Ligand SMILES: Cc1ncc(C[n+]2csc(CCOP(=O)(O)OP(=O)(O)O)c2C)c(N)n1
């Protein structure tokens with residue numbers, strides 16, 4: 342089914358579907374609501390929750406992926422974040438780490454700051470990723486499609502880019518409760 | 534003048550094994566040596582490079598980032614809202630463009646205010662010199678291990694041999 346025709350799901354439901362398919366893979370989650378929702382849904386030491394440095398989630402994930410070639414590294418990103426650090430799509434596309442999966446939760450807004458529109462309504466980030474050299478690029482809306490494509494990406498060589506169209510709906514979530522230095526410490530230990 | 538081969542070797546001896554960043558003419562020799570030794574991972578922006586280095590650090594590497602001092606401006610938010618609060622060390626190898634006001638206009642403000650900027654955000658820094666090189670590298674190793682935050686080694690013109698000496 343073409344993404345435009347599918348039923349839209351919330352960002353939290355999409356995050357839940359992705360995390361449900363993971364066990365001990367490193368996951369880097371961008372700042373704002375995506376990290377807070379992921380923390381509330383499933384807290385694992387393999388999660389690196391960002392609270393600042395907007396735009397560089399994929400760059401952190403790339404550094405992990407290049408240094409741990411035997412682990413699949415997952416980045417949970419937002420459309421506003423990707424637009425801010427769009428150069429990193431080129432770096433990933435050029436370096437082609439096989440173990441890199443970039444999931445973009447695209448609600449077409451800066452959701453965490455009050456749903457101001459982003460340019461992803463106009464600019465097709467999946468096509469940008471494709472042009473930059475990601476090997477597998479998919480664009481989904483339905484939960485079943487998300488699960489199907491993400492499983493395929495887990496099983497195949499990347500770099501992969503999964504654009505998930507999601508609604509603007511946000512969960513009622515608090516902040517991530519771990520101290521930043523503690524997030525680093527336990528993430529390092531968990532992916533050793 | 535320090536040979537770029539010796540510079541890179543000194544860092545490798547300390548344990549640095551992940552190098553990324555964006556080129557500057559003053560760092561041309563170091564950049565070429567890193568490419569030659571296949572140690573360099575390319576990056577398109579200094580904030581990306583700093584973040585990539587943070588990921589590499591968490592995955593067990595000892596990272597260094599090359600940048601022109603203008604790149605400190607580009608990477609400032611990542612340095613302060615990622616590395617500093619998450620306690621992720623990284624060696625910044627920063628060219629000191631605009632040192633003593635002798636450079637192109639775009640470098641003058643950063644050249645003059647860079648050390649104050651670093652002091653303000655509490656990033657330890659030190660300018661490399663041939664006479665104190667052994668001490669400078671010891672400082673790098675100790676600060677990296679103990680402080681667990683970014684530190685900057687400042688490279689003035691004529692201290693490390695460039696591509697055209
Ligand atoms: C450099 C910088 N600019 C602005 C912000 C404020 N901010 C925090 S999250 C966010 C929106 C992120 O949007 P997106 O990546 O699409 O995620 P969403 O919240 O929509 O899920 C913004 C603008 C920030 N944290 N850092």
Ligand SMILES: [Mg+2]
Pocket residue numbers: 419420421446447448449450451452459
């Ligand atoms: Mg968004």
